Amino acid sequence: MGTGNSLDWPVGTGAKGNDGVAGVVKSTPGALGYVELVYAKQNKLPYGSVQNRAGTFILADNGPASKAAEGVVIPSDTRVSITNSPNADAYPIASFTYVIFYQDQKYGNRTEAQAMELKKMLSWMTTTGQQYNEPLDYAKLPSNAANKAKSIINSMTYGGKKL
Structure with missing residues (x-):
């Protein structure tokens, strides 16, 4: 995917910061995320x-x-x-x-x-x-x-x- 502060992922939902990612993962059945x-x-x-x-x-x-x-x-x-x-x-x-x-x-x-x-x-x-x-x-x-x-x-x- 490359390197940088913000990558262009081919699929998925983006979220800002640890709180945002954790929130999206919790509210999306089967989701994976990284915090x-x-x-x-x-x-x-x-x-x-x-x-x-x-x-x-x-x-x-x-x-x-x-x-x-x-x-x-x-x-x-x-x-x-x-x-x-x-x-x-x-x-x-x-x-x-x-x-x-x-x-x-x-x-x-x-x-x-x-x-x-x-x-x-x-x-x-x-x-x-x-x-x-x-x-x-x-x-x-x-x-x-x-x-x-x-x-x-x-x-x-x-x-x-x-x-």
């Missing part, structure tokens, strides 16, 4: 296994979602798809969530102290903060992805000076 895992878990929606590229049926969960990114070579611009991973233990419908920030933090009225606080927060998110992902129904970053994120965060500057 974010955390939404399905928190709303106690039933969900089934999906066959991955290796032919294995995998139930959506945090571990199999992390497995989709294990060993993936992440390019310097970080644009990579982990959908349909070749990893036999991976859930096939997975993606990264991105945080976008300026490499050089000296812009507008931003102070160096604000830039340092952002760097500290992003560093925490990719290290110590990872312990909170699974209790909140999100997957942890595998080491290759966490290391790439740390490298990018460590490249932050303020007025050309490394933070």
